Amino acid sequence: MPALISGRLSLIPGMRLPHPQDRVFAAPPNPLMAKPLNLIVACAENRVMGRGRELPFHIPEDKAWFHQKTANTVVVLGRICFEIWPRVLLDGRQPIVITSQPELVRADALRRFGADAAQQLRTAASVSEALALAQSLPGEIMICGGERIFKETLPLAQRLYLTLVHTEVPGDVFMPDWRHLPWREAARRESRDASYRYTFLTLEH
Numbered sequence: 001m002p003a004l005i006s007g008r009l010s011l012i013p014g015m016r017l018p019h020p021q022d023r024v025f026a027a028p029p030n031p032l033m034a035k036p037l038n039l040i041v042a043c044a045e046n047r048v049m050g051r052g053r054e055l056p057f058h059i060p061e062d063k064a065w066f067h068q069k070t071a072n073t074v075v076v077l078g079r080i081c082f083e084i085w086p087r088v089l090l091d092g093r094q095p096i097v098i099t100s101q102p103e104l105v106r107a108d109a110l111r112r113f114g115a116d117a118a119q120q121l122r123t124a125a126s127v128s129e130a131l132a133l134a135q136s137l138p139g140e141i142m143i144c145g146g147e148r149i150f151k152e153t154l155p156l157a158q159r160l161y162l163t164l165v166h167t168e169v170p171g172d173v174f175m176p177d178w179r180h181l182p183w184r185e186a187a188r189r190e191s192r193d194a195s196y197r198y199t200f201l202t203l204e205h
Ligand SMILES: NC(=O)c1ccc[n+]([C@@H]2O[C@H](COP(=O)([O-])OP(=O)(O)OC[C@H]3O[C@@H](n4cnc5c(N)ncnc54)[C@H](OP(=O)(O)O)[C@@H]3O)[C@@H](O)[C@H]2O)c1
Pocket: 040, 041, 042, 043, 049, 050, 051, 052, 053, 054, 055, 056, 077, 078, 079, 080, 081, 082, 098, 099, 100, 101, 125, 126, 127, 144, 145, 146, 147, 148, 149, 152, 173
């Protein structure tokens, strides 16, 4: 018998469905997700992580960190992130690109990386399809954005590699709010360059 909770209908008695105005909430561990999900992002204090199709800041140390953390992993990302990341099919990365235009993405991969590398490319039509595929492949799963993909996967993530850039920058692509979730800080390293001060954080559930 469906239960009516918080004015919304749930097929599982006792389960509260998220309200559209809810903030992103932490989901309980999903036993079907055998491998943990890692998110990796750099954002400013105002959560800006992109401007058009570009990063809103240029931080060489963060780029090196990002490349090191994602090498030899299964990277899950949106079509635009795939198009703008020059090394996406290098260094042993196995990309799964979420797109409704797999042929376009495949042609782009072939043109940029050649036939051998392009064979490593996989596409998926949705986040759930991409995560199921990622679970079936060997290697750590790194979710690399963009905005919608982070929004859908943040509640499922066990780890967030966050480079928090201590400034506010203009932009139009945002990291969804992570601050209210019950993270444990597993690692922290402060750094800076000539333009920015930033903190490398590893947050875990
Ligand atoms: N600072 C950082 O760490 C960081 C990380 C990631 C991104 N960024 C920035 O963010 C921007 C790119 O991200 P973005 O959010 O604009 O684009 P994106 O997610 O890379 O790509 C958007 C496209 O991906 C597909 N897609 C995304 N989410 C989907 C979903 N849930 N279901 C089905 N398809 C989905 C759709 O492709 P089709 O149109 O082909 O169907 C959509 O048009 C750039 O500015 C980039 O620099 C920054």
